[in-house]
Amino acid sequence: MSNSDSRASLAKDFERFKRDLPRDFAAHVRDTYRIDLSGRYLGESLPHPIGKGSGQLSLNTGQLETDADAGLAFAVLKTVIAQDGEGTQSMAAWAIHETRMKVERRSGGWTVTWKGRGWDRSFEDYLGLVRAARDLARAGRLLAVPSVKYHLPRLHEPFRFEEYAFTTRALARAWDASPLLLEKDFSPTLAGDALSDEKQQILRWLEEVPSCIRDHAAVRLAMKLMNARFDDGFQREMMEAAAGADALVVFNRLYDPTLGVAYGGPELSDRNLRVLGFPTAGADPGKPSLCGTGNISSGRLIVEYALLGCSSVQLHTLFQLPLEAYPATHGSRTQRALHALVFEPRDGLIAVMLEREAAGSLARRGGELHFLDLLPDAYRSR
Numbered sequence: 001m002s003n004s005d006s007r008a009s010l011a012k013d014f015e016r017f018k019r020d021l022p023r024d025f026a027a028h029v030r031d032t033y034r035i036d037l038s039g040r041y042l043g044e045s046l047p048h049p050i051g052k053g054s055g056q057l058s059l060n061t062g063q064l065e066t067d068a069d070a071g072l073a074f075a076v077l078k079t080v081i082a083q084d085g086e087g088t089q090s091m092a093a094w095a096i097h098e099t100r101m102k103v104e105r106r107s108g109g110w111t112v113t114w115k116g117r118g119w120d121r122s123f124e125d126y127l128g129l130v131r132a133a134r135d136l137a138r139a140g141r142l143l144a145v146p147s148v149k150y151h152l153p154r155l156h157e158p159f160r161f162e163e164y165a166f167t168t169r170a171l172a173r174a175w176d177a178s179p180l181l182l183e184k185d186f187s188p189t190l191a192g193d194a195l196s197d198e199k200q201q202i203l204r205w206l207e208e209v210p211s212c213i214r215d216h217a218a219v220r221l222a223m224k225l226m227n228a229r230f231d232d233g234f235q236r237e238m239m240e241a242a243a244g245a246d247a248l249v250v251f252n253r254l255y256d257p258t259l260g261v262a263y264g265g266p267e268l269s270d271r272n273l274r275v276l277g278f279p280t281a282g283a284d285p286g287k288p289s290l291c292g293t294g295n296i297s298s299g300r301l302i303v304e305y306a307l308l309g310c311s312s313v314q315l316h317t318l319f320q321l322p323l324e325a326y327p328a329t330h331g332s333r334t335q336r337a338l339h340a341l342v343f344e345p346r347d348g349l350i351a352v353m354l355e356r357e358a359a360g361s362l363a364r365r366g367g368e369l370h371f372l373d374l375l376p377d378a379y380r381s382r
């Protein structure tokens with residue numbers, strides 16, 4: 001099919017999928033457009049690059065089932081606060097219950113305002129959710145992985161190894177396969193905490209946390225980096241310090257000290273993309289692959305993150321908009337968001353990949369365009 005025929009098909013697919021997005025839309029895209037949307041997260045191959053970031057939308061099995069039915073590629077479970085064998089949590093201040101969330105406009109985009117923090121039910125309940133996630137992953141329906149916030153000490157204090165040991169071992173048992181796939185969250189709210197005032201302290205966490213976790217189980221580890229309250233150069237230093245992780249999720253929300261809340265929207269994607277494109281002083285940040293997060297509200301933004309090295313993306317806000325904000329008329333919010341991200345005729349993933357083909361900046365290989373070919377060479381094989 002020529003590039004212009006593909007565009008005509010795209011306009012039709014966009015219209016008809018408003019009512020019903022096929023679960024296996026990635027296979028349809030491959031057959032119809034000869035576009036391979038495959039992405040990667042934490043070393044796992046994905047049918048397409050779009051997943052859900054940790055938060056209030058991955059708290060229970062019902063949400064995961066809906067995401068699996070919609071054809072989402074992966075989901076990160078809500079962050080649980082680590083504990084030791086006695087149930088003590090050094091980061092207990094993060095296990096806060098707060099129900100009210102407000103979806104609102106900020107700088108021309110959307111943001112969710114919420115003052116809660118981590119998982120606020122029992123650790124046993126969380127292990128139940130991890131077992132359900134494992135079953136979905138094994139059945140090939142949805143890759144769903146846990147997320148943890150472990151103890152982070154002050155500069156001259158030791159790590160509380162009992163928390164790392166107890167929590168990691170319990171998660172590995174619930175996952176019941178090796179390696180355990182795990183995200184470690186350095187929360188955005190942490191950026192507003194006095195603990196985050198010291199650059200050396202943050203760099204030490206990023207350097208030492210991988211081995212604190214790996215001491216207790218075979219883990220493939222993603223570290224979700226916060227947006228610290230320092231300059232872009234420091235974000236790059238954080239990436240370099242975190243080279244012991246297998247993947248980096250870049251970067252969690254910004255912090256508004258006046259309102260005392262974390263936020264997203266265009267300011268977040270602007271900063272993240274600027275930092276990812278920032279020239280590095282030395283070598284690349286080592287081996288971790290990258291997963292983008294932050295105001296991903298169109299296929300065009302997925303492509304921008306990919307061009308800077310991200311082999312997948314994880315979204316939260318776009319899955320939480322008022323129904324009238326989606327072009328689709330039927331389906332779950334996950335389906336409606338996927339429909340817009342992939343099939344929107346001007347800014348959707350297919351449209352932007354075809355646009356790049358027409359401009360000569362993305363070439364077919366074996367007759368197909370490949371999403372992963374958007375990545376710079378150094379990231380393509382990670």
Ligand SMILES: Cc1cc2nc3c(=O)[nH]c(=O)nc-3n(C[C@H](O)[C@H](O)[C@H](O)COP(=O)(O)O)c2cc1C
Nearest residue numbers: 053054055079112114185264293294295315316317
């Ligand atoms: C209400 C809410 C709760 C969140 N909770 C967590 C969390 O527990 N752990 C975490 O790593 N990220 C959390 N996040 C961050 C999201 O996973 C995501 O990375 C971030 O919001 C940026 O993506 P977005 O602009 O698409 O929302 C949360 C975000 C929101 C809006």
